[in-house]
Amino acid sequence: MSNGSDIRHGRHCIFLMHVHLIFVTRYRREVFTKEILDDLRPMFASVCTDFEAELVEFDGEDDHVHLLVNYPPKVAVSTLVNSLKGVSSRMIRKKNYPSIRRKLWGGALWSPSYFAGSCGGAPIAVIRQYIEQQQTPH
Template identity: 80%
Template structure:
């Protein structure tokens, strides 16, 4: 007998899987220079949402300060986080250069907007200890 489907609106369905995967990303500007204004943050939001759609992902939350941004992305299991990050940073950097924001051009010479490093943290779902307990309680066949 088939198990009933979980009716969780957050769950996403792929061809052969059901998933709910989120990653918290933090990108720093090159040299941690404070170059972002509200207008730049708003433009980045649009670009990041578009790149996420290209990856069949969803930008769930986004905001930032003058020298860094935070993204919460719901993504499918076929997407490598590193590939998503490379695209998010590359496309947004090109877009910002094309817009010719004066504060960014003055403070970040050489065209690089982002520091090469980033933070990525898996989040969402049950805490790890709950998952460990659940798996440990499974009844191994004899």
Template identity: 60%
Template sequence: MFVTKYRRKAFTNEMLTRCEEIMREVCADFEADLKQFNGEEDHVHLLVHYPPKAQLSKLVNSLKGVSARLLRKECDAHVHRYLWGGHFWSGSYFAGSCGGEPLTVVKQYIENHKRPVG
């Protein structure tokens, strides 16, 4: 899970769709698979299957860095109303591991988030 800086409600539905596209591309660069993605106005959830050779910290750094740069570039007027000072994401993140049956529960949790309208 990644949250926007200061939990500002910066995301629109269109931005979440674009964020998912960006994060899928970044995952592919790491030979990882973005299995599930969803979010709300102030955060996103990802379910990622990544190979053991990929370092989680580098994957997260790329996911956050690339998405922040491209979303700011493509949606600058909107983003600037909510986030300033060059920051997009909070410096922290949550990552947990799962497998087997709990995976279904995690997918359901991510699917059930209410995306912003518009």
């Protein structure tokens, strides 16, 4: 997967699916530094690879992160999110960052909720118009 916008092929399908994910820290605590965000990127990329997905883009602020993931249709977004949050939480906690140790306790890095938005391709209005213009057989 060299380019995040390439159409991909599965055994029985052709697809181009992207999801925009946002994960927020537990209690919206401001714990991330540039160093922690730099450590999170390869962790997220590795989990995506395990799911035959691709981390197209990643960045964040001190209390949340944004991911743009290109994923195959056989992957449930909720399963991908579970793995991304679980693996990253365990690995970041092992590194024992002082900002996280000071502000978070109880073994949770992430809030249990998340945002997932489908994105990519044509806007919904264009797709709706295309479908409406189909030649219905008489």
